Amino acid sequence: MAQSQTPASLTDLLKRLRDNTRGQQQVSIGDLLDAVGQRSFGPVVLIAGLLTLAPLIGDIPGVPTLLGLLVLLTLGQLLFQRPAIWIPSQLSNRQLARDKLENGLDWMDRPARFIDRWTSQRLTWLVRGPGRYLTALICMLVAAALPAMELVPFSANGGGLALTLFGIALVADDGLFALLGILFTGGTLWIVISGLMGL
Template sequence: MNQPDDPNSLQELLDRLRDGTNGQRRVSVGDILAVVGERSFGPLALVAGLVTLAPLIGDIPGVPTLLALMVLLTVGQLLFQRETIWIPARLANRSMEQEKLDKGLDWLETPARFLDRWTRPRLVFLVRGPGQYVMAVLCLLVAAAMPLMEIIPFSANGGGLALAAFGLAIIARDGLLALFAALTTGGTAWFVLTNLPG
């Protein structure tokens, strides 16, 4: 599901996002997909998670759900080996201000440098072959629950962290990080289930 020209680090992905959207007044979901690579599962999950976690962006009502819908549509189609990815024009055209995206990316610079120092190839069997498909299914479950997470305070942050960790695990070929992502998914699910309204 990943491609040969996928980024090799979180810093490289942030640089691609910044360079690929530079000079635009607004950045759409379609623009982000074009920069990330619509057939690249790891970078796609990572971007969805990072944007959900980033201040000023992830706090906008509806943005986590919008990104989750992007993950559901694209990763779901990749699981079924579709040659081309289709997303509705209404979703592709949804946008945010370039300034807010830039601020979010700036905020992520320091965590990106830290994480890139600590991630490396290990337990690779968890992020390649069948392991990658297991992670894709877990990402779909997180994305499907994101609308519910938006009404339970702080749970969307857990979902965003899980998506980001799954994506970075695939990019860095880090199975240990994939295990952390799976634990984060379980912890977030427990938090959501124990805090459901009513």
């Protein structure tokens, strides 16, 4: 069942993902979108980042690329000011095993509680108004680089961390996390470019 409100915190996001997929053997990308709400651009970025970071999910070949495509489609619609998220059925119907999702969510629980204690509304010019669109563009740059990151060991984890930081920033209205995301983006892209040149 689709949610109408944006998750209030990272902990709330994980709870929604659990509650809305309980009892299923396979979970689709569409199910994840329904769990966080069709108007929730920030949580989609956060989900993509967390799943790229999560053991047994982000390590599956092709998953970072798939999640990068989801971010590109989602934030592209934010830039064009669509009121709700639309994704094609070929992407919406892609599935992963519910037990792998549950393991990833369990791994995220403690970090989520820690992060929620440290978020607050600050440097909001990075996540509101024109700054929001700048943050979206940088997220899209990270997402577009995820296929290349799959070729450089461990760099997809850096991309996932950058997307996670941007997602937290958008959900919590916390520009400090956006600033951290920008720093991690620069470092990760430098590692990827160096790694590809060495191949």
